[in-house]
Amino acid sequence: MTARDALMHLAGTGSALPGEPVDNEALSGFFGISGDWIDLFVGTRTRHFGWDPATGKITHTLADLCAESAARALAAAGLAAADLDFLVLSTATPDTLLPTTAGETADRLGLNHLPVYQVQAGCSGAVQALDLARALLAGGHQAGLVVGGDVTARFLRAGQDASDLATQELVNYVLFGDGAAAAVVTAEPHDARAVAVRGLLHRFAGLGRPPGQIVGWRGLAEPEPDRQMLFEDYKTIEEDVPALAGEIVWELLSTAGWTERQVDFVLPPQLSGHMTDRIVAGLGLPPGCREVSCVRDTGNTGNALPLLQLHRLLARLAPGERALSVVVESSKWIKAGLALERPTGEGGQAR
Structure with missing residues (x-):
């Protein structure tokens, strides 16, 4: 490619x-x-x-x-x-x-x-x-x-x-x-530093499943002051996210045509520091695969998190290296991710 x-x-x-x-x-x-x-x-x-x-x-x-x-x-x-x-x-x-x-x-x-x-x-x-x-x-x-x-x-x-x-x-x-x-x-590489997106996964996976997270909305008025506005089923998330993350890794590898040994970095889901540790341990990636995380320092910043990880990755990703970004949304269960590569040169690829 x-x-x-x-x-x-x-x-x-x-x-x-x-x-x-x-x-x-x-x-x-x-x-x-x-x-x-x-x-x-x-x-x-x-x-x-x-x-x-x-x-x-x-x-x-x-x-x-x-x-x-x-x-x-x-x-x-x-x-x-x-x-x-x-x-x-x-x-x-x-x-x-x-x-x-x-x-x-x-x-x-x-x-x-x-x-x-x-x-x-x-x-x-x-x-x-x-x-x-x-x-x-x-x-x-x-x-x-x-x-x-x-x-x-x-x-x-x-x-x-x-x-x-x-x-x-x-x-x-x-x-x-x-x-x-x-x-x-x-659309085209802007310069030699550009990182190529080799695969992109975005798939709803919540058919028939109750939401793992609910965020309510009431605008400026509060007609129900005792209504719980935030709901986080942390136990279910803790049980289900690692398995979904593993599925995402293998789907991205298949899309990009890579093996797990060709991945240099992984950007895991970032709900919390401890859960990130558990997810990375269960992905089956080789020991040399380096983790790019930020949740321990930033907290869970929602929509910003995958891009915050990409921001940290780009400073570390060398020519010829590859990365997988793995994202799970628990609100109604969405699997998402990216396969990324910094090519070795004009028209080049990693390995």
């Missing part, structure tokens, strides 16, 4: 995490949750918030973070906003229902007279957005911007004594953080 056979290419990436990292001791002080319990149960050390958990004051909106990460991705690619043909943004937590956060982000970047899409999704949203970008590139566009991000201010209450919450809601106070990340995608 040559560089021109790739589905699309990643020309540059960028990320944005708001404020200073919040460690488990600080999180314990904000929400009354044991820091030791967080360490033991989740394995995440820090996360970032675009709001003050003590007061609820908003410091960064989702549009702020998306525009910042997108500008950094453009700079990394060496492209200007005028070079873009489209923008696709994925999120589960838009700033408003209308106008869309995608439109607000485009405005801040100075984009105009081009298609702008917003995908409503959970953890798999970034891959869904890349899938849409792939179709747009196949239809004749040359370059586009994919952005993913989420914020928690609407769903985690400042000053909440979360220790009294039901476990399915409590866990959300320790799993999630805020952030955004972006990637510039092109």
Whole structure:
């Protein structure tokens, strides 16, 4: 497979995490949750918030973070906003229902007279957005911007004594953080640093299965103040995600025509630090395959996470090396992922 056979290419990436990292001791002080319990149960050390958990004051909106990460991705690619043909943004937590956060982000970047899409999704949203970008590139566009991000201010209450919450809601106070990340995608390799997307998986797998996660919506009004807005079936997720991740690995290998020994990096699902360890251990990849994760430092940032991992990968991926990005969305069970390769040269491939 040559560089021109790739589905699309990643020309540059960028990320944005708001404020200073919040460690488990600080999180314990904000929400009354044991820091030791967080360490033991989740394995995440820090996360970032675009709001003050003590007061609820908003410091960064989702549009702020998306525009910042997108500008950094453009700079990394060496492209200007005028070079873009489209923008696709994925999120589960838009700033408003209308106008869309995608439109607000485009405005801040100075984009105009081009298609702008917003995908409503959970953890798999970034891959869904890349899938849409792939179709747009196949239809004749040359370059586009994919952005993913989420914020928690609407769903985690400042000053909440979360220790009294039901476990399915409590866990959300320790799993999630805020952030955004972006990637510039092109139909042809932009330069020798471009990473080729050799395979892309995006498949609904939730027929007849109850959701593993529910995020409610009530807008500005709160007619049901006691209604549980967040539900996380962590036990079911813990049981089912490793098996789904294994299925994704083998489907991606089959699509790309690779063997497991030809994979240099794996970007595993990022619900929590401890679960990531369990997933990687069960994937059956060779010992030399290196892990690219960020959840221990960022928390689960939802739509941003796969792109945050890609941002870290691009700094490490050498010519001729390959990677698999594995994504599972538990809200209604979606399997997603990418097979990635940095070619050795013009028209070259890894091995």
